[in-house]
Structures are given as structure tokens and as C-alpha cells.
Amino acid sequence: MSALILDGKALAKSREQQLHAAVKKFQDGGGLQPVLATILVGDDPSSATYVQMKVNACARVGMGSRFISLPASTTTDQLLEKIDQLNNDTEVCGILLQHPVPEQIDERACFDAIAIEKDVDGVTTQGFGLMAMGEPAFGSATPAGIMTLLKHYDVEISGKHAVVLGRSPILGKPMAAMLLNANATVTICHSRTQNLAALVAQADIVVGAVGQPELIKADWIKDGAVVVDAGYHAGGVGDIEKTGLQERVAALTPVPGGVGPMTINALISHTLESAQRLELSTVHPNTVE
Numbered sequence: 001m002s003a004l005i006l007d008g009k010a011l012a013k014s015r016e017q018q019l020h021a022a023v024k025k026f027q028d029g030g031g032l033q034p035v036l037a038t039i040l041v042g043d044d045p046s047s048a049t050y051v052q053m054k055v056n057a058c059a060r061v062g063m064g065s066r067f068i069s070l071p072a073s074t075t076t077d078q079l080l081e082k083i084d085q086l087n088n089d090t091e092v093c094g095i096l097l098q099h100p101v102p103e104q105i106d107e108r109a110c111f112d113a114i115a116i117e118k119d120v121d122g123v124t125t126q127g128f129g130l131m132a133m134g135e136p137a138f139g140s141a142t143p144a145g146i147m148t149l150l151k152h153y154d155v156e157i158s159g160k161h162a163v164v165l166g167r168s169p170i171l172g173k174p175m176a177a178m179l180l181n182a183n184a185t186v187t188i189c190h191s192r193t194q195n196l197a198a199l200v201a202q203a204d205i206v207v208g209a210v211g212q213p214e215l216i217k218a219d220w221i222k223d224g225a226v227v228v229d230a231g232y233h234a235g236g237v238g239d240i241e242k243t244g245l246q247e248r249v250a251a252l253t254p255v256p257g258g259v260g261p262m263t264i265n266a267l268i269s270h271t272l273e274s275a276q277r278l279e280l281s282t283v284h285p286n287t288v289e
């Protein structure tokens with residue numbers, strides 16, 4: 001057996017073509033150009049690269065972006081003020097606050113200050129809650145991108161045992177909720193989990209979301225599993241060791257070229273959707289309840 005490659009890079013590219021056409025159609029119909037605001041606090045070079053990739057993706061599909069760079073010494077209040085400005089800026093339909101922020105900043109408070117209708121990155125407590133309850137909300141970008149990728153390749157989720165490694169607020173936790181909503185049986189593993197290898201061995205679907213290079217070993221994973229790796233580390237390795245997996249699992253995401261491009265694609269798709277919704281509410285203010 002040779003694993004199906006869940007090619008996020010190719011899927012993101014074809015979805016970008018559709019998005020480009022949809023953005024044009026939206027503007028031809030009188031809509032304002034959708035604009036994503038990205039906020040980077042501090043000067044971490046890899047964070048700067050990720051934000052630049054998001055700005056570039058907006059440009060490729062004909063959307064606008066507003067890049068806000070704040071110094072590493074920014075306070076919580078200063079960041080809250082910036083977010084408030086963007087919430088009230090009628091040209092901006094999506095706001096992304098790049099994680100992580102410097103440690104003096106209350107990141108949760110800042111995420112939660114993002115207006116729910118502009119939370120295209122799915123980071124607010126309210127957005128998480130709505131999503132988890134199966135109500136309309138933008139899901140967190142990385143798990144939302146993973147769900148799109150699994151759906152595209154017709155990976156069966158319902159009734160399967162999904163083991164998510166990691167419980168971070170914008171990755172593991174929402175990933176588990178999305179898989180549960182898709183009727184998987186979900187196990188969430190984390191730093192205090194005992195017998196990790198035995199749990200992973202039960203997984204029909206394994207999601208690596210721990211942020212540590214190759215912490216998850218290839219020989220823990222059973223034959224025929226679906227392997228999703230949301231990690232990305234120096235040297236092009238993920239959270240999951242891939243040695244020998246290609247020959248014996250059903251499907252796997254490459255690193256790079258798997259989850260990363262789908263994260264960005266989810267973000268820009270959500271930004272267009274947000275523009276479409278905000279437009280609706282200005283055209284028919286009285287129909288919004």
C-alpha cells in the first residue's frame with residue numbers, strides 16, 4: 001500500500017482560483033474589496049514570515065490587506081486600542097492577531113476583543129463556543145483548513161476514532177470539537193497524558209498538534225490510519241515522525257505542503273465570507289436579528 005497524499009498545497013491553489021473569481025464577482029456586484037487586517041506584535045522572524053504569507057495570499061485572490069506591525073514592548077491596552085480601531089473600521093472585514101504575542105500581553109483578552117463578525121481566524125471565545133455548539137461561526141483557521149482537506153479527499157470521519165495530540169486554544173481544542181461535530185469518537189492527548197503510544201495506536205485518524213518536532217513516533221501509528229500533521233519545524237519536519245509510514249498508512253499530509261497552505265486558505269475564504277455577510281447587513285439592516 002502507498003498512502004494517499006493529502007496535498008494541501010495543490011488544494012489551496014485550486015481553491016485560490018475559485019476565490020479569485022468569487023472576489024471579482026463580489027466586487028462586480030457592488031461589494032467593497034474584502035480587506036484582511038493582520039497584526040504582528042514584535043519582530044519574531046518566523047511570525048513575520050507567516051504574516052507575510054497571509055498578506056501575499058490576499059493579494060493573489062484580489063483581496064486587500066492592512067498590515068499592522070507593533071513593537072515588542074506593546075502593552076495589552078495599546079493592542080486592545082488597535083483592535084478596537086479595526087473593529088470600527090468599515091473597510092476591514094477580517095482581523096488576524098498573529099499568535100504568539102509577547103508575554104506581557106494578555107493574549108486571550110486581545111483575541112476576545114476581536115468583533116465576532118470579523119473573527120475570520122476563529123480565535124474568540126464566543127466563536128469557539130458557537131462552532132463547538134454547531135452554530136455558525138468561523139472555525140479556527142488551522143483545524144478548519146484540515147477539515148476542508150479531509151472532506152476534499154473523502155476521508156471518512158463519522159464513527160472513526162480520532163486522536164488529537166495537543167489542546168491549544170487555536171489548534172488542538174477546536175480540532176477536537178470539529179471532529180466531534182463530524183461524528184468522530186475523539187480522544188484528546190496532551191502533556192499529562194499517560195500511555196500516549198497506546199492511545200495513538202488506537203487511532204483511525206491521528207492529528208499532530210503539539211508543536212514539538214517528531215514527538216509522535218511512526219511506530220505508534222497503526223496500519224491504515226489517516227495521519228494529519230499540523231506541526232512545522234526547522235528542517236521541514238512536523239510533529240509526527242514519518243519513517244516507513246508512506247508504505248502502510250491510508251493517507252498522510254506532507255510537511256511542508258499539507259496543513260500549512262490550508263490554514264492560509266481557510267483564513268482568506270473566511271475573509272470573503274465575512275465581506276459577503278457584512279455587505280448583506282448594510283444592505284438589509286432591518287433583517288438582521
Ligand SMILES: Nc1nc(=O)c2c([nH]1)NC[C@@H]1CN(c3ccc(C(=O)N[C@@H](CCC(=O)O)C(=O)O)cc3)C=[N+]21
Pocket residue numbers: 009050053096097098099100121123141142170232255256257258259260261262263264
Ligand atoms: N492567530 C494565528 N493564526 C494562525 O493561523 C497562526 C498563528 N496565529 N500563528 C502561527 C501559526 C502558524 N501558521 C502557519 C500558516 C501557514 C503555514 C504554511 O503555509 N507553511 C508552508 C511552508 C512554508 C515554508 O516553507 O516556510 C507549508 O506548510 O507548506 C505555516 C504556518 C499559522 N498560524
